[in-house]
Amino acid sequence: MKPAPFDYAKPASLEEAFSLLDGHGEDARLLAGGQSLLPTLNMRLSAPAILVDISALEALRGISIDNGMLRIGALTTHTELKASKEVARAAPLLAEAASHIAHPAVRNRGTFGGSLAHADPAAELPACVLALDASLEIAGRGGTRKVAAADFFHGLFETDLGPGEILTAVEVPVLRKGFRSGFAEFARRSGDFAMSALAAHGRFDGERVHELRLVYAGVDIRPVRAQTAEQTVEGKAVTADLLADAMARLGDDLDPMDDPHASGVMKLHLSGVLLGRVLSAMAGAHR
Numbered sequence: 347m348k349p350a351p352f353d354y355a356k357p358a359s360l361e362e363a364f365s366l367l368d369g370h371g372e373d374a375r376l377l378a379g380g381q382s383l384l385p386t387l388n389m390r391l392s393a394p395a396i397l398v399d400i401s402a403l404e405a406l407r408g409i410s411i412d413n414g415m416l417r418i419g420a421l422t423t424h425t426e427l428k429a430s431k432e433v434a435r436a437a438p439l440l441a442e443a444a445s446h447i448a449h450p451a452v453r454n455r456g457t458f459g460g461s462l463a464h465a466d467p468a469a470e471l472p473a474c475v476l477a478l479d480a481s482l483e484i485a486g487r488g489g490t491r492k493v494a495a496a497d498f499f500h501g502l503f504e505t506d507l508g509p510g511e512i513l514t515a516v517e518v519p520v521l522r523k524g525f526r527s528g529f530a531e532f533a534r535r536s537g538d539f540a541m542s543a544l545a546a547h548g549r550f551d552g553e554r555v556h557e558l559r560l561v562y563a564g565v566d567i568r569p570v571r572a573q574t575a576e577q578t579v580e581g582k583a584v585t586a587d588l589l590a591d592a593m594a595r596l597g598d599d600l601d602p603m604d605d606p607h608a609s610g611v612m613k614l615h616l617s618g619v620l621l622g623r624v625l626s627a628m629a630g631a632h633r
């Protein structure tokens with residue numbers, strides 16, 4: 347199918363972008379990499395009057411480390427995330443997860459900011475920013491505000507972004523001594539959206555794990571933390587018995603719905619398998 351007719355504008359500054367958004371209200375949509383938006387236009391699930399292409403906004407570009415924080419511009423593509431030396435050093439979870447997103451053609455155009463703003467419940471990067479306790483920088487006419495990842499994802503494709511606002515960057519605390527992360531997912535085919543994905547981040551003190559954050563994608567209407575499982579392993583050495591205990595309690599945290607690809611029961615089982623794999627790998631890296 348072809349999209350409904352729309353106008354197109356490519357602002358050269360944030361100010362110009364805000365003017366276009368103000369002028370067109372709900373009839374305007376931001377366009378970043380287009381990898382989620384254009385399919386919805388082509389399928390006529392959405393028919394905005396104007397697309398505001400933000401790809402020329404320099405304020406949304408760049409990756410830097412300053413004062414213990416890794417700052418990643420919203421226009422950073424999935425390919426750039428995967429290749430960045432700064433990301434590999436300061437937040438390797440993001441690079442690892444980016445390699446699970448779709449295929450090179452999609453990763454070359456799709457952006458970090460676009461993935462977070464789109465908030466697909468099965469997307470990898472929203473789960474990662476929650477696991478890393480990142481904060482999101484949002485700019486609007488009235489100035490800039492920061493929102494914790496934990497408060498950003500409201501529901502199915504719903505976020506904290508208000509009318510006229512643009513996600514400009516993501517800030518992630520630089521990986522501290524003793525902290526490790528891990529990522530794994532089950533998808534029907536390589537590059538497909540995950541049936542269940544797990545992003546994990548925590549501190550290891552010898553064999554013992556602390557401050558673990560386990561965040562699942564693909565099992566709820568937004569990324570979800572498995573806090574009972576986190577509490578089960580807190581301060582303990584990662585053994586086969588402990589993992590079995592944590593996996594058994596995952597049903598207190600997750601209640602996946604059936605979808606055309608997998609039943610909820612199967613997704614819960616796969617989520618447990620991911621927990622065992624990811625936590626074993628994180629603990630094993632310390633032996």
Ligand SMILES: Cc1cc2nc3c(=O)[nH]c(=O)nc-3n(C[C@H](O)[C@H](O)[C@H](O)COP(=O)(O)OP(=O)(O)OC[C@H]3O[C@@H](n4cnc5c(N)ncnc54)[C@H](O)[C@@H]3O)c2cc1C
Nearest residue numbers: 376378379380381382383448456457459460461463469513
């Ligand atoms: C075949 C295929 C397979 C895919 N597989 C996966 C996958 O396995 N995992 C996965 O996570 N994703 C997958 N995707 C989606 C891909 O990751 C997209 O790149 C991403 O979801 C959106 O990024 P984008 O830059 O393309 O955003 P766009 O499509 O341009 O925009 C998406 C939405 O976000 C809004 N938006 C974009 N940038 C901003 C911003 N800075 N501030 C505010 N709002 C903004 C837009 O207005 C729009 O509503 C797939 C896409 C395709 C086509």
